[in-house]
Amino acid sequence: ILPQPPRWQDKVDPWLLTATTTAAESEPIEFLLTLTAQADLSGAATLTDKAAKGRYVYEQLTAVAQQTQPPVITRLQNLGAEYRPYWISNMIWVRGDASLLPEMAMRSDVAHLYANPQIALDVSEEDTAVSQSSANWDNIGYVGAKTVWQMGITGQGVVIGGQDTGYEWTHPALQNSYRGWNGVTAVHDYNWHDAIHSDSGATNPCGVNAPAPCDDYGHGTHTMGTMTGNDLNPADPAWPGGAVNPVGMAPGAEWIACRNMEQGVGTPATYTECYEWFIAPYPIGGNPLTDGDPAKAPHVINNSWSCPSSEGCNPNSLLSVVQAVRAAGIVTVHSAGNSGPSCSTVNTPAAIYDESFSVGATDSGDNIAGFSSRGPVTVDGSNRPKPDISAPGVSIYSAYPGGYASLSGTSMAGPHVAGLVALIISARPDLAGNVDAIEQIVQDTAVPLTTSQGCGGDAPDAVPNNMYGYGRINALQAIIDITLPYQYYFPVFFKE
Template identity: 25%
Template sequence: MFDNDNGVLRRNVLKTVGGSVATVGATGLAGADPGDTVEVNVGFSSERGRQQALDAASDVVRVFNSLDIVTAKMPKQAATALEQNPNIRYVEENGTMEALAQTLPWGIDRVDAEVAHANGETGKGADIAIIDTGIDSDHPDLKNNLGKGKAFVSCGNGGFTGNCRFYGNNNTCRKPWDDDNDHGTHCAGIADARDNSKGVVGVSTKATLHAVKVLDCAGSGTYSDIAAGIEYTANQGWDVGSMSLGGDSGSQALQDAVEYAQNNGVLLVAAAGNAGPCTDCVKYPAKYAEVMAVSSTNDNDNLSDFSSQGPEIEIAAPGSNIYSTVPGGYDTFSGTSMACPHVAGAGGQLMANGYDNAGARSQLKQTAESINLSANESGSGLLDAAAALGLDSSDST
């Protein structure tokens, strides 16, 4: 469970998804008997299809606000019947994705974010959603940057017992979207920790962070949870969605959500995955064309040996041995999970300056630094936050 290129603990190593349903008493779709209860995402094409999906449900888990999707529990035979219904676009098992593994703000220096800070580029005015395990609502490096939050999974009630973080004397979370895992807070600090002369500093420093909690304390969330978090981010009109999560299998519901968010102006950035060394193993949702896939480098500008590679990679960023915030303090993690929020923070800076999501994505790639890695490994190159903002790396005073 603990492994990376430099011996630092990488928690919540990426797990294969698609073979289990994260609901007690529900059975995986493929192996279920006709009468077994399964949890599925149903994409419908008409109001009649929506009602037919609801009628088939023994328990409705979620009805999306803007997407034509219902998540429900039902007998397998009912799900199979819906697959043949002309009013239904798809029926898929509501599988799970996991927080991609974790690791000094050497990365902030390497992408020249401190040059941006010295020139007044703080990301103020941008909204960055951390779509993850939540954010510590009381961390001194983050709390002044926190905006809204929303939880799509329960805080303090995750997939394993005894390892959730609890807040207060009554073992309850301060906010529904608090981080009971570490992962989301670590990513939030990389993207946007305050420049307050203590702790760490982020790529952006004054953007507004929003905690969109789609992963529980075990670092696990269903396709539906994650899709709902992406839909919520888009409906809030926020600029950037940072997703340090993924899995081996795609989901039509998830793809619907990323298409919706991209079409509604969100710059979606995702960790490529930690399946390396490999040549074609980028995880979902990073694999989707609407999402900017980020690989990981170490402090020698080499590809981190855990980093996934593939033709979907658009940019690389520091991901090995990254020091950042965790609930109650700081820690060092490694993973493409750490690379992703470097790019999200830089994207926030650009969008604070008036770029739209497509323009920011293009500018990040056009100004990336060549570090002699193949396109399969680093896409356009290594993130250069200063260059993206039109600054020279010597402009630090």
């Protein structure tokens, strides 16, 4: 018997096939088309300079996209489909009628059609904003960051990227650290990108294609506050006495940002678009293929969002995307998820990937939060241990549109780690782009924490484990470990 040729359906996500059969005939479908040709990024590992890594990855990826996407795009145009090409994974977002599925899947230059479902923000039950004027506990001091500032290390010279619900850039805790603000005027080109191009029909204060940073949900503003928050407004009632009152780990760092969710809802396409922009930021309305500038990429990206398979997200849909970001020398920090306390609840891209630095949430007593997702990762069959590390994520006080608020969730834990990465690179600029070394430092200097839960067969004294990873971050120990062999620091008190 001759072997049967593969069916076109084998190249399509089952969720997408099901959604297509249940959708009304007139209802358009959306999917992400991945081409067979993929760039070889292995050469990036031989480069030691972060800028060189970024340039190499950008050039390799854009070259493959320019060589292989035109025939597919021409066909999509002829079929009257909407499309948006992405070079980061040689992928094209497509919107049109159901007949596109067999037409595209049968092409030899197409590898897979991924679903592009609408994914709501993974909000823990405790993750409701409590508006307040003072913190419940000193989470930033607890992990040793304030002592690091007294050594003269505040994150200066480092750029943090955030992709989230948007950001209130004029918030007094965020404005001074926004890379697009020079104290007098704002320049949003290369510093801000909005991946939301069509709205859900609900009233959205940010609209679509927002020309300046805007937050329609509050979540993003809060995460950025934990990374770079630095309130210089002496009249702010949140800070009696005024002066410099940071709420973030690295108040001397700069931030740039991308909106990947509309009112808390994103898609694999919006996540992909933000990742692509971070590798090589381009101006507002610019061409990603030709206008990107990898020299303007951030050192680290915080990702406080998830993409669960229960909502149609293929576990592999963002894998090559995240691999490209890492190849470009950018640390990608990812919240582990709020699906605990059961084992194997770290189950969504991009937290599940080896290439992501995944973060669990602890409280003020170094206990794991009940909601914090546990490993090992089973959704992709890898049995990979996760999370990698833990950080404060319960009752975290930070910036919020119009003021300050406390939130809980692994969404709040991740930004502590991104901020620590900024402090590490600030102390040792030679580590920029060396993702492996940076992650190793964070893990090696963590406060080891153990658990008897036994996820993945963990022994009670096992470190790392599938609850805390290597433990809770310790910023002071990290900086001491990487600076003492090089030079002795005299206390230089933090000043703006």
